[in-house]
Structures are given as C-alpha cells and as structure tokens.
Amino acid sequence: MMEEKKMYDVVIIGAGVSGTASARALSAYDLKICVVEKAEDVCCGTSKANSAIVHAGYDAKPGSLMAKLNVRGNKMMPQVVKDLDVPFNPCGSLVVCREEEDEGLLQELYDQGIANGVEGLKILNKEEAHAKEPNLADDVKAALWAPSAGVICPFLLNIAYAENACENGAEFRFDTEVQEIERIDGGYRLITDSGLLETKVVVNAAGVHADQFHNMVSGNPIHITPRRGDYCLLDKTAGNLVSRTIFQLPGKYGKGVLVSPTVHGNIIVGPTAIEQEDRESTATTREGLDQVITKSAMSVKNIPMRQVITSFAGLRAHEDGGEFIIEELKDAKGFVDCAGIESPGLASSPAVGEYVKDIVVNILHPSEKADYKSTRRGILDPKTLSAEEQDALIRENPAYGNIICRCEKVTEGEILDAIHRPLGARSLDGVKRRTRAGMGRCQSGFCSPRTMEILARELDMNMSEITKCGKGSGLIVGKNKEI
Incomplete structure (x- = not known):
C-alpha cells in the first residue's frame, strides 16, 4: 500500500509522452513530482501505438494551440533527440493529390502551413513528386513537400523523457490506477487502487481517460471519443519502398492512411480512424485492416503486403472540439488539463511539456535546480x-x-x-x-x-x-x- 497523505507539489496522471515530457520539464525545478500510471510501465497507451511521425505543422488551423505547439515541438525536436539520445530521421513528408480538382486543397494546406510558421513548404508537380518518390501511385498529380517533417521512435522518446525526469528526482508509481479525485485544502486528494496521494497541483495527462478526471473536478465537462487506428508493419526487406512519409489529403477524421519508413528500417502503413466507445480495446479488425490495405494503394503502388510481420491498433484521444486543451481550470484552481492530445501529439510533445511547465511554475513559483541534468544516454547498440x-x-x-x-x-x-x-x-x-x-x-x-x-x-x-x-x-x- 502507498503511504497515505504524502503531499506532493505535482502529481501527473499518465506516463505517455505528454505526461513524461511534462515531468521532464518540471524536474528542472525544486518540486516534489510524482507520475502515476495505471499500467506497469511508461508508454502503454496512445504513445506506444501511433504513426511515429514528427509532423511539420501545416494541418492544424492557424491560431490554434495545436498549430502553435506542433510547429514549436517540431523545431525543438532535433535538440531534444540529441540531448536524450533518441533515433530520429528528418526525412520530410509528401501530401499527395490524385485529382486535379483537389489541387486547391493542397494550396490550402500550404497556406495554412505558411500561416503557422512551417518552413520550406513547396507544392510539387507530378514530375517533381515522382522524382522524389518513384513508387508513388501513377495517378498522383501533385504533392505538398514538407522538409521539416520526420520519423522517430515513439517508445524510445517516451522512455527517454521518463528516465531523464527520474534521474532529476521525479517519482514514478506504476500499477496505480486513479479512481477518484477530491478537493482538499491546498490541493487535491487522489484515491487510487494502491492508496491515497495528496498534491498541490494535478496535471491530467490521462489520454483517452482525461475527460473522466476533468469532469470529477469541473462543472464544465469535456468529452473524449477514442478513435482506433489500425496499422500494418512490414518487414525490413520492404524498407526501400519509400524514403519519406507519404500522406493523403486529410479528411474529416484526420490525415488518412499513410505509408512511411520507420527509424528502424521497416515500413508502416495506416492508420484508420474508427470511433468507438471502448476506451481500452485495441484489437485490430478485418474491416480496419482492409481499409489500410485498400487506401494505402491510392498513394503508393506495389506495397508488398505479403511482407507484413504484424498488425496493431492504437487509440487517439479526440476531444469534441478537435483541439489540445492545456490549461489550469477556471473552476478548479491547481488542476491542469493536458487533454485531447491526439495527432500531432508526438511531434508536439517537447512543446507540450514546456507549456505545462510554464503553467505549473506560474502556480507554484518554484526555484530552478542548480544541478538539473538535461541529457541522458540511451541503451548502447x-x-x-x-x-x-x-x-x-x-x-x-x-x-x-x-x-x-x-x-x-x-x-x-x-x-x-x-x-x-x-x-x-x-x-x-x-x-x-x-x-x-x-x-x-x-x-x-x-x-x-x-x-x-x-x-x-x-x-x-x-x-x-x-x-x-x-x-x-x-x-x-x-x-x-x-x-
């Protein structure tokens, strides 16, 4: 059992990339920090099952927090991966267009990207696009080139954030599920399946469950819908199929099915975007995998699907407003939401951690550590x-x-x-x-x-x-x- 009534300065619910990036940023201050995670390890939710893309930042609407943090996170990422010794490939991305009447949508994405501060964007004609990626589908007419996009290992980034936070004094409690949150004098009491925790500030980085914790303390409810994304992973023998991330024009439910290299030499294909009520089920379905196979062929030809070595699915935390919610609640002082962090959450994670840190520091006014260590060494390969x-x-x-x-x-x-x-x-x-x-x-x-x-x-x-x-x-x- 946990010792009861141990007062922390900050308790972070969730050990995905948002929670651990926040823990790392806050561990630079004299704060007693605890990260509470219901699973047995970091990176067991959304952060372990995604496209592994560092998005450039042209998708989100100008002026949105999502756009601001995506572009900021993208620009921070090269230094972050250097400091944390995480593999990263700044390979760039293409959004392909197959119909001439849709070329205006490419221009809209370009204009959005420019408004968001994305650098190096260019619309390519058919010949230029196929010169960059010879295996594009023959009917691709044009593409938006984003050289600042890249691919990363989401597991190792998440683990690196957590290890660096831990080395700087943050405490981690695994196999600990938060069941209720109560207000107390000077903060909050978290009732978990392993005992009680008390804290001055709560950071709610609970992924698809973030709305449940928000609604425990706020009279202004939010709602998150889990969106399942099915993926196929191809063997490394297919690794030369494409050398950049290939997107389709985004639709109502996101960026569509992509085909992309991974930092480890495989090819990943997916995801779908299937809304469901179950917040835990990550089973793939025949319907979902059929969508992946059919839709991916619209952007890249001759995908060797017989070389699939595994399929998997992850859940994205889609908030009804389609926007990141990162703020101290007006009707629950000391409770900081980090909710609705769907794509481009991985790319945004360095900036999300920085943003959460600024909010918490403004609440608690801690001093900076003289001995904070911003670097960590990965596992020797x-x-x-x-x-x-x-x-x-x-x-x-x-x-x-x-x-x-x-x-x-x-x-x-x-x-x-x-x-x-x-x-x-x-x-x-x-x-x-x-x-x-x-x-x-x-x-x-x-x-x-x-x-x-x-x-x-x-x-x-x-x-x-x-x-x-x-x-x-x-x-x-x-x-x-x-x-």
Missing part, C-alpha cells in the same frame, strides 16, 4: 560500433557477444541494460520497447523464452511471474508434466 569496437566491448562484457533476438540482433548486454537502467524493464514488452527484442520477423516467437529467463534471473523472480505487459498477461500457466 553494438550494431552502431565498428568491428574493432564491438570486439573490445565483448572482451570487456561477454554479454554483448550473446545474441538473444536473432531477427533484430539484440544482445544479452542490451537486455541487461534495459532491465537495470532507471525505470528499467519488468516485462517482455518493456524489454521489447527498449531494445527491439521481439520486434523482428518472428515477432518474439524464438527469443521470448530466453528473454524471460534473463528477466527472471535479474529480477530474482520465478519464470511464472514474468508477464508480457503487466497484470493479467502471464505467459506460463502451468507445467506440461502436470497438464
């Missing part, structure tokens, strides 16, 4: 070293010579690092998101037992206690001699 450097590393630590995941060539040394670093992995998915062990062609079919053995050994647990992703996801249900 031996594949990035020269042969001589790899040999020296293995002589120093033989675990780096023991390949555990053959598809992604992940070593035992990397898995040990993932387990023992700040906020280390405690499950198969925790290891996977940090090292890519299990993300390759066989989708953990061969490496999972070996990874489980390492987790059990290093965490001093029984193999039967190791899970895929926390509570209710145990992998061993018995012994075969007993069945």
Whole structure:
C-alpha cells in the first residue's frame, strides 16, 4: 500500500509522452513530482501505438494551440533527440493529390502551413513528386513537400523523457490506477487502487481517460471519443519502398492512411480512424485492416503486403472540439488539463511539456535546480560500433557477444541494460520497447523464452511471474508434466 497523505507539489496522471515530457520539464525545478500510471510501465497507451511521425505543422488551423505547439515541438525536436539520445530521421513528408480538382486543397494546406510558421513548404508537380518518390501511385498529380517533417521512435522518446525526469528526482508509481479525485485544502486528494496521494497541483495527462478526471473536478465537462487506428508493419526487406512519409489529403477524421519508413528500417502503413466507445480495446479488425490495405494503394503502388510481420491498433484521444486543451481550470484552481492530445501529439510533445511547465511554475513559483541534468544516454547498440569496437566491448562484457533476438540482433548486454537502467524493464514488452527484442520477423516467437529467463534471473523472480505487459498477461500457466 502507498503511504497515505504524502503531499506532493505535482502529481501527473499518465506516463505517455505528454505526461513524461511534462515531468521532464518540471524536474528542472525544486518540486516534489510524482507520475502515476495505471499500467506497469511508461508508454502503454496512445504513445506506444501511433504513426511515429514528427509532423511539420501545416494541418492544424492557424491560431490554434495545436498549430502553435506542433510547429514549436517540431523545431525543438532535433535538440531534444540529441540531448536524450533518441533515433530520429528528418526525412520530410509528401501530401499527395490524385485529382486535379483537389489541387486547391493542397494550396490550402500550404497556406495554412505558411500561416503557422512551417518552413520550406513547396507544392510539387507530378514530375517533381515522382522524382522524389518513384513508387508513388501513377495517378498522383501533385504533392505538398514538407522538409521539416520526420520519423522517430515513439517508445524510445517516451522512455527517454521518463528516465531523464527520474534521474532529476521525479517519482514514478506504476500499477496505480486513479479512481477518484477530491478537493482538499491546498490541493487535491487522489484515491487510487494502491492508496491515497495528496498534491498541490494535478496535471491530467490521462489520454483517452482525461475527460473522466476533468469532469470529477469541473462543472464544465469535456468529452473524449477514442478513435482506433489500425496499422500494418512490414518487414525490413520492404524498407526501400519509400524514403519519406507519404500522406493523403486529410479528411474529416484526420490525415488518412499513410505509408512511411520507420527509424528502424521497416515500413508502416495506416492508420484508420474508427470511433468507438471502448476506451481500452485495441484489437485490430478485418474491416480496419482492409481499409489500410485498400487506401494505402491510392498513394503508393506495389506495397508488398505479403511482407507484413504484424498488425496493431492504437487509440487517439479526440476531444469534441478537435483541439489540445492545456490549461489550469477556471473552476478548479491547481488542476491542469493536458487533454485531447491526439495527432500531432508526438511531434508536439517537447512543446507540450514546456507549456505545462510554464503553467505549473506560474502556480507554484518554484526555484530552478542548480544541478538539473538535461541529457541522458540511451541503451548502447553494438550494431552502431565498428568491428574493432564491438570486439573490445565483448572482451570487456561477454554479454554483448550473446545474441538473444536473432531477427533484430539484440544482445544479452542490451537486455541487461534495459532491465537495470532507471525505470528499467519488468516485462517482455518493456524489454521489447527498449531494445527491439521481439520486434523482428518472428515477432518474439524464438527469443521470448530466453528473454524471460534473463528477466527472471535479474529480477530474482520465478519464470511464472514474468508477464508480457503487466497484470493479467502471464505467459506460463502451468507445467506440461502436470497438464
């Protein structure tokens, strides 16, 4: 059980990119910070299942907070990924147009982007577009080129925010679900399934659940609809299909089905935008995957869908107003919403953290830390070293010579690092998101037992206690001699 009535300066609900970016920004101040997450790890909600795009910023309406934070986040991202040692590919993006009568919509996007402060935008004719991407569908007539867009690893960015915040003193409580929020003198009491927490300020970064917490304390309700996005991930052998993110003209429910490289060399295709009531269900559907396959072919030809190695779905937190809500509530002082953070939330995350930090600092007026550390080192990837450097590393630590995941060539040394670093992995998915062990062609079919053995050994647990992703996801249900 949690100790009761421990007063924090700030409690952040949710350990996705918005919550952890806010925690990192606030950890530069003398504040007692706690991040509360109902799952067993960071990056278990919307942040783990998205397109991994750093959007340029031409989509959002000029003057909106979404536009402001998208463009600001895009400009911050190169320094953020350098400081946090996160892979990033500033590959640019194309929005393609297949009908001449729709070229006016490209011009509207261009004009929006210019109004938002996006740099380098250009409308390309058919020849220019196909010269950039030879595998565009033959009937593509024009495209909007945005050189400031890029692709990133959403897992590693989220984990890096959290690790950096943790190293600067922020506390993280996992497997802790907030059930009720009450006002008390000087702040709020959070009633969780693990006890009580008291805090001067609440930051509500709870994704698809953010409206529920908002409505507990405010007389001005908001409403979030989960939008499911289905994706297909293609094997690295398809990685040369496109070298930039290919969007279709956006519609009522978003930016449409994209085809994009990933920072790890795969191709990702999706998402759909299917509204649903269930805030937890992330199961793909035949209908959704059929949409992905059919619609992606409208922008890129000859997509080798037989090379799909996995499909997945994520939920986007769409607020009815279609806008980011980041503010201290007028009728609930000290309660700060960070709600409705759908796409371009990942691209905006550095700016979201900065924006939340400014609001909280204005409430609490803390002093800055003299010893704040803005950088962190990621998990060493031996594949990035020269042969001589790899040999020296293995002589120093033989675990780096023991390949555990053959598809992604992940070593035992990397898995040990993932387990023992700040906020280390405690499950198969925790290891996977940090090292890519299990993300390759066989989708953990061969490496999972070996990874489980390492987790059990290093965490001093029984193999039967190791899970895929926390509570209710145990992998061993018995012994075969007993069945």
